[in-house]
Amino acid sequence: xxxxxxxxxxxxxxxxxxxxxxxxxxxxxxxxxxxxxxxxxxxxxxxxxxxxxxxxxxxxxxxxxxxxxxxxxxxxxxxxxxxxxxxxxxxxxxxxxxxxxxxxxxxxxxxxxxxxxxxxxxxxxxxxxxxxxxxxxxxxxxxxxxxxxxxxxxxxxxxxxxxxxxxxxxxxxxxxxxxxxxxxxxxxxxxxxxxxxxxxxxxxxxxxxxxxxxxxxxxxxxxxxxxxxxxxx
Numbered sequence: 001x002x003x004x005x006x007x008x009x010x011x012x013x014x015x016x017x018x019x020x021x022x023x024x025x026x027x028x029x030x031x032x033x034x035x036x037x038x039x040x041x042x043x044x045x046x047x048x049x050x051x052x053x054x055x056x057x058x059x060x061x062x063x064x065x066x067x068x069x070x071x072x073x074x075x076x077x078x079x080x081x082x083x084x085x086x087x088x089x090x091x092x093x094x095x096x097x098x099x100x101x102x103x104x105x106x107x108x109x110x111x112x113x114x115x116x117x118x119x120x121x122x123x124x125x126x127x128x129x130x131x132x133x134x135x136x137x138x139x140x141x142x143x144x145x146x147x148x149x150x151x152x153x154x155x156x157x158x159x160x161x162x163x164x165x166x167x168x169x170x171x172x173x174x175x176x177x178x179x180x181x182x183x184x185x186x187x188x189x190x191x192x193x194x195x196x197x198x199x200x201x202x203x204x205x206x207x208x209x210x211x212x213x214x215x216x217x218x219x220x221x222x223x224x225x226x227x228x229x230x231x232x233x
Contacts, residue, residue, distance in 0.1 A: 022131075025098060027042050029072060049061040063182075088139075111208035112201040112205070128190075133182070135183050
């Protein structure tokens, strides 16, 4: 992603926490095909498995699934079957998954209470936080080879257990989804929260958002203050 050092989040565990807090990521693929668009994207909820020294995994993984009838899913499986690759094979093309915080907001120049009165050299912008993951996708498209742990697990608060559903219903589910497991090759984070502004401007941004009173504005104000105090990165 385009990033600047002042916005960059480089602490791995912080990036993992961001994904856990915002698990709905956008999977983007670029697969050459005569039948489907080159670039395709789908919102998918992901489960993060961090590296585990106990079982020898040195890279994090993201697990999810996509509807079999989704054109992106069809392009993925077609690219593998065209080369006679079995279920459980890896895509040759790199994939990207984009995670975004719901707490983002327009920043009016009126908030820049130090620079605007002094020079007027201010412009509107947008504050936001995002993480991009790049990696290699392993694809499980054979419905006769159940991979429940690969595609149906979730460890959130009210986690659904596979054994809560009838076996016949689970068979229908498996026939209609394609499992994905993405090995994370690199991960990049950006938290753009007015860090580049002068202290007086940041204070004005915090007060401006707090005055708006919405939950999103309050959270953005908190992050602006936090990042202005030098936390993270």
